Amino acid sequence: MSDPPAPHGDAAGGEPLWTPDERLVADVRHAFAHAPRDTPQARFEAWAWRAMLDEDGAALLTRHAAPAHVTASALVLSPDGRRTCLVLHGRIGLWVQPGGHLEPGDTTLAAAAAREVLEETGLTGTVLPRLAQLSRHGAPCRPGVVDWHLDVQHVLVAQATAPAVSAESKDVRWFDVDALPADLASGVPDGVAAARAVLAAG
Secondary structure: OOOOOOOOOOHHHOOOOOOHHHHHHHHHHHHOOOHOOOOHHHHHHHHHHHHHHHHHHHHHHHHOOOOOEEEEEEEEEEEOOOOEEEEEEOOOOEOOOEEEEEOOOEEEEEHHHHHHHHHHHHHOOOOOOOOOOOEEEEEEEOEEEEEEEEEEEEEOOOOOOOOOOOEEEEEEEEEEOOOOOOEEEHHHHHHHHHHHHHOOOO
């Protein structure tokens, strides 16, 4: 088997270049192939993301890939689906679901999403096997440049215990899903709705 292509772009944030585990690459490919496709836009995104993975290979999974790279996040819900835990992002100043870049040692997207939830909220729980959605959005990963995050969004069910604020965030709180804060990042309401639908479907 040939070596994966080198990541595009310069090292972001001074972080060293790394090569994702083959198991993670396979898991990402599986996620793209089985992502929700209930709208024309969702079908296009899934197709486009698979095409980028076919072209870039493992490089697409690192934050050094430009102008787009894969990230993992989780919509955190209480067991009854009536509350969601969000973090007030330190850089953009908006409420978002926990998530972030893939890292060396990650072997599945679900594990990466759970790691991000633990790091950003202190919460643990169960990641459901069905994805909430694929969400593409701009992110300031490099100085003066906005790249695309190809965010694979999971559903993590956790007890609504008190979360802990991380160094990356200004605040972290549980919100009633019917009373989300006004200063939400784009796409969060759709993500919460999709996560609730996954939870309701069992």
